[in-house]
Amino acid sequence: MRLLACLLAVGVGVTQAARVVYDWNITYVNANPDNLFERRVVGVNNAWPLPPIHVNIGDTLVINAHNSLDVPTSLHSHGMFQNNTPYMDGPVGVTQCAIPPNYNLTYEFNITQHGSYWIHSHYMGQYMDGLRGPLILHNVNETYKYDEEMIVTVSDWYHKQSNDNLNTFMSVYNPTGAEPVPQSGIINDSANTTFTFIPGKTYRLRLINMSGFSTFYISIDGHTLDIIEVDGVETQRTSVDSLYLTAAQRISVLVTAKNNTDLNYYMHADMATDMFDVMPDDLNPNITAPIYYNTNHQNFAPSQDIGMASPFDDFLLVPLVNASIxxxxxxxxxxxxxEVTTDGINRGMFNELPYLQPKVPTLNTMLGMGNLSNNVDVYGPQSMAFMMKHLDFIEVAVSNFDAGNHPFHLHGHTFYMVGRGNGTWLGANAGTTEWFSNPMSRDTILIPSETYVVLRFRADNPGPWFFHCHIDWHLESGLAATFIVAPDVAQQRMTLPQAFLDVCTAGGNPATGNAAGKEGLDLSGAPSGVTLIYDGFTAKGKGAMAACILCALIGMGSIVFYALSDPEKKARAIADAKRQGATPPS
Structure with a gap:
């Protein structure tokens, strides 16, 4: 990997825009991050974990990716708006075809944001095999002052390959949809992570949850966490003792070190075990990393860890710049x-229909189908596409009917968290919603069990943007939708680069056309037909029931006929009828 021309004009206090280039050969590597099991992971340049990417606002980030795996891959820079470059977003089937084995694809885009982000594979749960790492976008002049910054990632860890876990999860033999439970939790991709604080210094901790499943509760014994950023959006400084991060969320906190070295302290990262269908006996959900003020002694402060009892509530955070809603x-x-669907698999779904990946990436269809791109049907019967006009202010109410909590991520935008409530969203005038007049915005939100949230965002970024659960098992099972923003404006502003047509052809996939790879509205062959099992009688079912009833009547009639044809039985039947006061059979 080489890093080119990251130049800082210190004297004038501004950053000169640079072209920051990384050469990534995506390879398999063996690793044992939890000290429990060595396994094959997905790394870069024969190394793992991935080194953090650092760029400045105004830079251009270039990642030359070569796929040396034996399966396809892709890269998604989580939280990047990708204004006018939606083809660099990375989700397979939405903005690109997967990169096939032994093939190259370059991701290149301008850095217009700042804050804490991460980069990960967006193909078939692959980032849970290790293809994920921090992406830090530095501001020219940070709003909050601190002496030093540290990246702190938390993640769940599996001993099996993700494709094996996915095959077990999405199986007719798993009708309840029980997710694979991780074997470990790790901090900074290791069970041996330690930190060092220097007395009196103020540290910015960039907390990033790179899990495929787990929420983590984070705290530091004896220290206050001052929140200054969530998902790249700055907040008014807010002090908490603990906080949670769902899969894909990020929070920056300022922590001021003690003025003496009498004690060392533990950082706690506790997994939310209520998300697991079963709790394995050998899983330690309470992960710690020591923070050393003095490595010459092992005197640690008493634990103040409360884990899942944390009162943290991100809806109560206040943006640094007041929101106008x-x-x-x-x-x-x-x-x-x-629910179990017609293919026998328990699937996640919006509005009772699971997402199925189209044959042609939705962006390719959007940019290549002319006026038909404004017809939601062209994107396929189960791409879960919703059309949105340019610059409209969109309200999305999401009701969780499930017994579990779920983190949802919107690509290409941040959204305002304007409301929430228990039960099901019944409309703005229902009177049960808790509204927020100066709401925080972010790109990933936790929706607790049997509650709803109300989100709003400006549809100012033309392109197709994925909205999905960031529990990767649930995404792969179909819990996703596609927000189609301003196809007409997208066609005016951009042309799909040839490389993103070629990568489809190289993988044996159609590069143009509708969701079926055909012209017009001929969608025959587009992925579809995986739906809820019909709750009632179909026409065939009604016919079968009628046939069963007819057969039963014929059978009963036959029994009566043969019974009455026997003289002795007939005499008994007559006698029985007389005793009961009925008319004897003739």
Whole structure:
């Protein structure tokens, strides 16, 4: 990997825009991060974990990716808006075809944001095999002052390959949809992580949850965490003793070190075990990393860890810049749940229909189908596509019908967390919603069991943007939708680079056309037909029931006929009828 021309004009206090280039050969590596089991992981340049990417606002980030795996891959820079470059976003089937084995693809885009982000594979749960790492975007002049910064990642860790776990999860033999439970939790991709604080210094800790499943509760004994950023959006400085991070969320906190070295302290990262269907006996959900003020002694402060009892509430955070929230131009009502579908698999779904990846990436269809791109049907019967006009203010109400908590991520935007409530969203005038007049915005939100949230965002970024659960098992099972923002404007502003057509062809996939790879609205062959099992009688079922009833009547009639044809039985039947006061059979 080489890092080119990252130049800082110190004298004038501004950053000169640089072209920051990384050469990534995506390879398999053996690793044992939890000290319990060595396994094959997905690394870069024959090394793992991935080194953090550091760029400055105004830079251009270039990642030359070569796929040396024996399976396809892709890269998603989580939280990047990708204005005018949606083809660099990375989700397979939405903005690109997967990179096939032994093939190259370059991701290149301008850095217009700052804050804490991460980069990960967006293909078939692959980032849980290790293809993920921090992506830090530095501001020219940070709003909050600190002496030093540290990256702190938390993640769950599995001993099996993700494709093996996925095959077990999405199986007719798993009708309840029980997710694979991780074997460990790790901090900074290791069970042996330690930190060192120097007395009196103020540290910015960039907390990033790179899990595929688990939420973590984070605290430091004897220290206050001052929140200054969530998902790249700055907040008014807010002091908490603990906080949670769902899969894919990020929070920056300022921590001021003690003025003496009498004690060392533990950082706690506790997994939310209520998300697991079973709790394995050998899983330690309470992960710690020592923070040393003095490595010459092992005197640690008493534990103050409360884990899942944390009162943290991200809805109560206040943005640094006050939010101005107009009324919505378009409202979208989404409900989600998990049910067994017609293929026998327990799937996640919005509005009772699971997402199925189209044959042609949705962006390719958007940019290549002319006026038909404004017809939601062209994107396929189960791409879960919702059309949105340019610059409209969109309201999305999401109701969780499931018994578990779920983190949802929107690509290409941040959204305002304007409301929430218990039960099901019944509309703005229902009177049960808790509204927030100066709401925080972020790109990933936790929706607790049997509650709803109301989100709003400006549809100012033309392109197709994925909205999905960031529990990767649930994404792969179908808990996703596609927000189609301003196809007409997208066609005016951008042309799909040839490389993103070629990568489809190289993988044996159609590069143009509708969701089926055909012209017009001929969608025959587009992925579809995986739906809820019909709750009632179909026409065939009614016919079968009628046939069963007819057969039963014929059978009963036959029994009566043969009984009455026997003289002795007939005499007994007559006598029985007389005793009961009925008319004897003739």
């Amino acid at each position: 107009p009324g919505p131009d378009q409202s979208l009502n989404l409900t989600f749940n998990f």
